[in-house]
Amino acid sequence: MDEATKLPIGPEEVAEAAQILQRYKAGKAALDKRLVDNELWFRMGHWKNYQNPMMEGKPQPSSGWLFNSIANKHADAMDNYPSPNVLPRAEDDEAAAQALSSVLPVVLEQADYEQVYSDTWWRKLKQGTGVKGVFWDPEQRGGVGEIAIRPMNLLMLYWEPGVDDIQASPHFFSLSLADTAQLESRWPQLAGHTASVLDVPHYIHDGGLDTSDKSVVVDWYYKKLSPEGRSVLHYCKFCNGVVLYASENDPELAERGFYDHGRYPFVFDALFMEEDSPAGFGYIDVMKECQTAIDKMNHAMDENVLLSSRQRYVLSDTAGVNEEELTDLSRDIIHVVGRLNDDSFRPLQTAGLQGNSLSYRNSRIEELKEISGNRDMTQGGTAGGVTAASAIAALQEAGSKLSRDMLKSAYRAFAKECCLIIELMRQFYDEERIFRITGKSGESEFVRFSGQVLRAQPARVVGGVELGSHEPVFDIVVSAEKKSTFSRLSQNETAKECYQLGFFAPANADAALAALEMMDFEGIEKVRQRVRQNGTLAQQLARMQAQMAQLTGLLEVQKKSEAPKLSGPAQELSTAAMARAMKTQKGEMR
Structure with missing residues (x-):
């Protein structure tokens, strides 16, 4: 062996x-x-699944409603x-x-x-x-x-x-x-x-x-x-x-x-x-039956249009009409032997499409849109006179849940x-x-x-006994890296509205935080952090302004009493307070 x-x-x-x-x-x-x-x-080649000899040589239209839904x-x-x-x-x-x-x-x-x-x-x-x-x-x-x-x-x-x-x-x-x-x-x-x-x-x-x-x-x-x-x-x-x-x-x-x-x-x-x-x-498994009905109706309607566009005649053998001259559209004169009447010769008219047929086909198209969740509003289209941007945005947001x-x-x-x-x-x-x-x-x-940071690390030793090894374990949180244009526009509008309502004004920090607690949008934590910072800076600035006003009052009192200038601890307090105020104002400007 x-x-x-x-x-x-x-x-x-x-x-x-x-x-x-x-x-x-x-x-x-x-x-x-x-x-x-x-x-x-x-690939819109599903007619190959229908091996019908009567369909050979006839138009086999394949509409792209199903493909459009998948592409969206x-x-x-x-x-x-x-x-x-x-x-x-x-x-x-x-x-x-x-x-x-x-x-x-x-x-x-x-x-x-x-x-x-x-x-x-x-x-x-x-x-x-x-x-x-x-x-x-x-x-x-x-x-x-x-x-x-x-x-x-x-x-x-x-x-x-x-x-x-x-x-x-x-x-x-x-x-x-x-x-x-x-x-x-x-x-x-x-x-x-x-x-x-x-x-x-x-x-x-x-x-x-x-x-x-x-x-x-x-x-x-x-x-x-x-x-x-x-x-x-x-x-x-x-x-x-x-x-x-x-x-x-x-x-x-x-x-x-x-x-x-x-x-x-x-x-x-x-x-x-x-x-x-x-x-x-x-x-495709959900939409194929509806798409089949639409394509069959398209096939029947296409044939009807072709037949309606052609001039055909019912001609008796005893009519004596020259068929070659009759079918030659370039001839102005057609010869007839004998007497021609309605019994031996008449045009054959094909009935045009009925309005209810078109309505039924459109209803099947709307059905396909509904079952695929590919409504017009999800693609930016509107109906019923909806023209307001906020209303269109609300419809798009509701229609995108699928x-x-x-x-x-x-x-x-x-x-x-x-x-x-x-x-x-x-x-x-x-x-x-x-x-x-x-x-x-x-x-x-x-x-x-390197992979070394992911491998098991020896744990600490207590009393000469090793407690074992620790292998890092992680959780994965997924977010959208590339957002749609609509999402970016919506977020930009939210930022502008917050600015117009005074959310970022330092004096309105408390009220803005109360409103943000009841709101929910992407990036709200960063906005809350910014508003808290603005509120903290406003409080610091208010305290410094109060100190400046107090020092200014002391100077005015001393001027009126014609006392000597501040010196010692009072002078140091005044200088330090003014320095802190100037530093806070510079930080706020940055």
């Missing part, structure tokens, strides 16, 4: 994993079919691009949390997260579920390694049927297509095993998809229990029954596991949840992704790295960071 067969993961284990994958694929077949159909709907939802998501803020759970971890709050956005930017966020949102709206993968790529940075975040194709992911959380699945598979020749050059053991033993579903393309020179590469993640009872994540990459890499075959990772966090490196973000499944359904609900689920998924990133930093950031941090005012600062 050779050494290869003694490894924990060999051909037999891979064959067993392939059987599990086939079982998972069978349980996901209905979802895969829905994903393929939804992609056609998004995606625009809302990009207007509220997330930004992480790391908070410590223990006071000792405050410095590490501040460093992470500065470094984490830079890591996301280097991973091109904005593009990943955009692609995942398109899939979330089309398919009902957006999936991101958070991996450690050892080949980046010239072999030093870096965190990679990728949008995942739900069509190529498989888990145990019936679970609602992928972390509860004993196995998880991620499939991809790769060029067979490139795979052989990287892994020579694949030579002679080029016959693909797995088939994968794929989307329908106009030009077709040739996969004859490609092989299916399987990333197989599975969990095992360590002797201590801890869940350990292992990883195996295989293709055509050949093991390309297995963490259990790696002596350094056989006991430790591939990732120390022990979780599958995938985050699911479902739009509308389904029971017993981590994947949900999206807006978008806010979607964003909350995306932010929850983003917090999970940030947690996975922090765990990968903890495990793989062995060497110190330098990150350029750009402040709010545009200044740049270079911060040194």
Whole structure:
């Protein structure tokens, strides 16, 4: 028996994993079919699903109401691009949390997260579920390694049927297509095993998809229990029954596991949840029936308009009309043999569109807008004579609650992704790295960071006994980094109103704070802090003015009594009071 067969993961284990994958694929077949159909709907190519011979050669209009709804939802998501803020759970971890709050956005930017966020949102709206993968790529940075975040194709992911959380699945598979020749050059053991033993579903393309020179590469993640009872994540990459890499075959990772966090490196973000499944359904599944009715009515109306624009005739065989001259619109004279009357020749008129037909079509369009939450007011349009800016803003704010609900689920998924990133930093950031941090005012600062600050630190020793180690744990708070234009305008209007009402006048500090206690808007804590500062400065200025008035009165009394000038302690008190007053006034001017 050779050494290869003694490894924990060999051909037999891979064959067993392939059987599990086939079982998972069978349980996901209905979802895969829905994903393929939804992609056609998004590209407005859903007429390909209706194989009706009578439709060949006839117009097949596809209106973009469904596409417009999805595009608007995606625009809302990009207007509220997330930004992480790391908070410590223990006071000792405050410095590490501040460093992470500065470094984490830079890591996301280097991973091109904005593009990943955009692609995942398109899939979330089309398919009902957006999936991101958070991996450690050892080949980046010239072999030093870096965190990679990728949008995942739900069509190529498989888990145990019936679970609602992928972390509860004993196995998880991620499939991809790769060029067979490139795979052989990287892994020579694949030579002679080029016959693909797995088939994968794929989307329908106009030009077709040739996969004859490609092989299916399987990333197989599975969990095992360590002797201590801890869940350990292992990883195996295989293709055509050949093991390309297995963490259990790696002596350094056989006991430790591939990732120390022990979780599958995938985050699911479902739009509308389904029971017993981590994947949900999206807006296309909700809108497709209404969009079908609209398109069929458009098809019927287009045919009616075409028929109404053509002049047609009912012609008897005994009419004696020259048909070639009749159909030639360039002729001014048409010859007729015999007598022509209404019984043998008459124009055929096509009835025009009825008003109730147009009203019914418009009502279906309004229905589609309602069920998708894509009303006119959310796009800036108004109806019913609404012209006031405040009324339009109120309507837009009320109509955007569906978008806010979607964003909350995306932010929850983003917090999970940030947690996975922090765990990968903890495990793989062995060497110190330098990150350029750009402040709010545009200044740049270079911060040194390594995974050592995230790892377990020995606790203090009491009476010669070590109390154990402390590993920093953090919470992620997500806020919108890029706000919509409407949000910025609304906040600017709030600031102007506060200024006009005298909130920032030092004399009105107490009344302004009382009003701010009953208000709620973004950034209100900074406004309260500013008003408190203004109130404190006003009180200090009032005290200094009272002291100045008292000193001035003393000087006037002495002048009237023709007493000698102040000297000693009185002179020092007068000089110190005037100096404090001048300093306070300068600070207020700054």
